[in-house]
Amino acid sequence: MRGMDSPSNPPHSPAPLDDVKRRLATPVEFIRGVGPGRAQLLERLGLRTANHLLFNFPRDYQDLSDERAIENLQEGQLQSVRGVVTEVAATSSGFGKSRVAVLIADGTGHLRGVWYNQPFMRERFREGMTVLLTATPKLKGLMWEMSHPLVTTLASDEAKIDAKLLPVYSLTEGLSQYHMRRIEQSAVTEFADQLEEVFPPALLKRFQLTPLVESVRAIHQPADREELERARRRFVFQELFVLQLALSIRRSEQRQLKAYELPATPRIDARIRRLLPFELTESQAKAITEISADLALDRPMNRLLQGDVGSGKTIVALYAMLVCVANGRQAALMAPTEILARQHAETLAKLLEESRVEWALLTGGATRSERDDVLRRLADGSLNLVIGTHAVVQEDVKFKELGLVVVDEQHKFGVRQRSALRQGDVAPHYLVMTATPIPRTLSMTLFGDLDISTLQSAPAGRQPINTYLVEADREAKWWHFVRERLNEGRQAFVVAPLVDESENVAAPSVAEAFERLTNGELAAFRVGLLHGRLTSPEKQDVMERFRRGELQVLISTTVIEVGVDVPNASVMTVVGADRFGLAQLHQLRGRVGRGSRAGYCGILLGETNEAARERLDAFAKSTDGFALAELDFALRGPGDLFGTQQHGMPPLRIANLMTDRDVLEEARREAQLLVAADPGLKHADNARLRQQMLTRYGKALELGDVG
Incomplete structure (x- = not known):
């Protein structure tokens, strides 16, 4: 797992700042054990300098504390077996199913490692090589078997490994785990002392965090599990704390912007409800109350509307857009695909049959004349509402008075796309929607700059x-x-x-x-x-x-x-x-x-x-989408939950949002307190935290200079 955005000048080093930066910027080619050939391989992993290697954390650790001979294996607990590959077999069947099986021997017996639907594993093995397989073994008939074991390929001079926790790094073709460990060890030995602490001494003490240099050494070369956990906690807290600082400052900056006041007066509310084809559910009514309260303020709403499949989010969004139009401003709805945009347009057309609201559809498939007509009417204000795809956020799209932007399927749009429609001195209100219920820990990271409304119940009439x-x-x-x-x-x-x-x-x-x-x-x-x-x-x-x-x-x-x-x-x-x-x-x-x-x-x-x-x-x-989202999150993590991470936020490098929930809660609370006490992080003690925050999240979250 890749590490943090690293700082550079240690308080304990007498070397001048420029000298320290130069040393940490040493090209990997000149680090012991690398050379020009391996430097090209490391470049593929984004590792170009000594600094990059120091913060290229292991993605896992091979626990060798329970290494056994095959004849001594027991079911039900994690164990490692070292052996020589004697047989490799791969089979496949219909609809893309495959199985790779590897047989190893250690002189006391045989063990089979099995991988399903991972055909690339076949290329990792050859007969005669020495490997270490780690998993929880099961006895299948007379043969011990490990399903999807972790594989460590051992070179001849690694026949004996002294460390009980062996780091496992991300690799690229042509670079072995053995050589990667030696390269990382060289980098830590030669350059770790040059690192500068990010946290002020008071914060280190308050949060009981190990110092940076000590943590870098321990995460690459842990003496035991306890030392590793101390080092990992330091970097997990740092990563989540810096993220929460960025989100807190973004919220603070958003609250400084001006927006149109769009009150949902009793008259406007009654006119809109007459257009709706059915009674609102209790959760829809609650969401509308929360959204209406935000729209009535002179600072922009930034609210996420989440709901299960078929919970009625579209009606809530249309209510908000009609409130905007009723107040004489324009509204825009962005959908990730033309299919979905057209479907929203059909829904709107039915609702507005008896209305005087002027609206249009704008997608990439529009003809030049259709597009020009929509752009002209948006610019002169004769068009009240537009529904479209990414075509709505092109540079030539100008609104006369944009009051509200609704973004459907929020994870398909980045923060920068979300704010691309802001024009002039007045910011629009933002309502972003997702039909994928979001676990709480994820909402505090990907959507930490948003308030959240949730639709729990489905409208009447939905079939099982x-x-x-x-x-x-x-x-x-x-x-x-x-x-x-x-x-x-x-x-x-x-x-x-x-x-x-x-x-x-x-x-x-x-x-x-x-x-x-x-x-x-x-x-x-x-x-x-x-x-x-x-x-x-x-x-x-x-x-x-x-x-x-x-x-x-x-x-x-x-x-x-x-x-x-x-x-x-x-x-x-x-x-x-x-x-x-x-x-x-x-x-x-x-x-x-x-x-x-x-x-x-x-x-x-x-x-x-x-x-x-x-x-x-x-x-x-x-059929509970919220329960399934939590389970999905626990099993697959946030990356899989949101596919290709199109939300624009850099991925977390070491923190695990399931296992590190408590640290996330603490980091969020403390970051909010720090931003409240030092809104621009201007205090000298916070300068390095501020710089790391801007380096990591400044572009993704469109943070200002915060000071």
């Missing part, structure tokens, strides 16, 4: 969705069930994780599914194909044909994950489900059961491993 795990020998029965629903006039989705087959990823593709199903189980039906590589008009055409019923089945990637609303679609089949997070599966499942009929979701298991089966079983048993 029945979820089934379909074993390989039951697939024929499942497809028979799907055909029955299609013959009744229903429609169906089939979802796969990849567009095309891949040699590197063991997962099914929509191309593979389309070929197989149109020549097999669904040969008698009208089947369409949808994925992200299609052009925008092509995607729109496929969706429209499916919505009109011209297509009975849509085979798709996760492009249908959010917002796609086809009430007649009642069945979904997911292949390669182990490649998706639970929150993402829940989003996909929410595409069915949106009409008058119950929904059905079949998860094809194939040769899914035991851990994935347990996860998918939890998914099948729960």
Whole structure:
């Protein structure tokens, strides 16, 4: 795991600041054990200087405290086995499933290491090499087996390892773990003393943190687990503390901006409610009250509206936009895809049939004349409301008086995109939405600059969705069930994780599914194909044909994950489900059961491993998106929860938001206190913290000079 953004001049060093910076900036090529060839390999990992190596923390540690001979293994506890590879085998089956098995021997017996759906593991082994496998072994018949063990490749001179905790670093092709350890050891020995402490002495003492130099040494070369934990806690606290400082200062800066006051008067409220086709749920009414209170202030609202699939977020957002328009200002809604933008436009069109509100749709697929007309009307104020994609945040889009921006699927837009619409001296209010319920620890990091409203209940009339795990020998029965629903006039989705087959990823593709199903189980039906590589008009055409019923089945990637609303679609089949997070599966499942009929979701298991089966079983048993999001977060972490991290925040390098919750809470509390006491972090004691915060988060969070 990569380390912190490192400081440079130690208070205990007599060397001048420039000399220290120069030493820490020593190119890796000139560090003992590197040289020009390995320097090029380290460059691939973003490691160019001594400083980079010092803060390139191990991603894991090989615990060698319980290394055993194979004949002495016991079930139920973590153990390591050192042995020579005697056999390597790889097998594969339908829909991209694979298995790699490696047999090792140590003179007392044999042990098999097994990896499912990781075909690249085959390339890591050759017969005769010495490896260390670490996992919790199980006795399968007469053979000991480890499922997905951690692998340490040992060079001949590593036959005996004195350390009980062996650091494991991220690597690139051509660089071995053995050489990486030696390079890191050289960097720590030669350069660690040059580092400058970030925290003032008072903070170190108050939070009981080990000093920086001591922590760097311990995290690379821990004497024992206790020393490692002290060093790790220091860097976890530092990372989360700096993040929370940045978020606190962003909130403070946001509160200094001016915004239009947009009160929801009783008259405006009554006019809007007359347009709504149904009674608001209790949680919708509560969210509207919170949003209305923010809109009435002369500083910009920055609020996140989160809700489970089908909880009615769109209606709440439209209420807020109509409040804005009723106060004589303009509103904009940004959606991540043209499909979703058009769907919002359809919803708006129905609601505003009897209204005088002037609105328009602006997407990348608009003609030049259509775009020019929308831009002209936004600039002269004759257009009250615009719905669009990223096309809304282009430089040539000018508003006369923009009062509110609604961002749908917040994690698809970065902070900078969120604020790109700010023009002139008055900032718009911001309401950002997500249908992926956000665990509390994640909301304090990715969305720590926002207030949060939550929709807990679904509107009346939503149909239940029945979820089934379909074993390989039951697939024929499942497809028979799907055909029955299609013959009744229903429609169906089939979802796969990849567009095309891949040699590197063991997962099914929509191309593979389309070929197989149109020549097999669904040969008698009208089947369409949808994925992200299609052009925008092509995607729109496929969706429209499916919505009109011209297509009975849509085979798709996760492009249908959010917002796609086809009430007649009642069945979904997911292949390669182990490649998706639970929150993402829940989003996909929410595409069915949106009409008058119950929904059905079949998860094809194939040769899914035991851990994935347990996860998918939890998914099948729960329709609570909030509970699934917490479980997903615990199992997969924030990166997987939000896919490609398009929110724009740098990833956390050492902190784990599940295991470090207490540290996060403490860091957040203390950061808020420090910013309250020293709003611009201007005090000399805080100068290095301030600089690290700006280096790490200044661009991502659009922080000012804070002082």
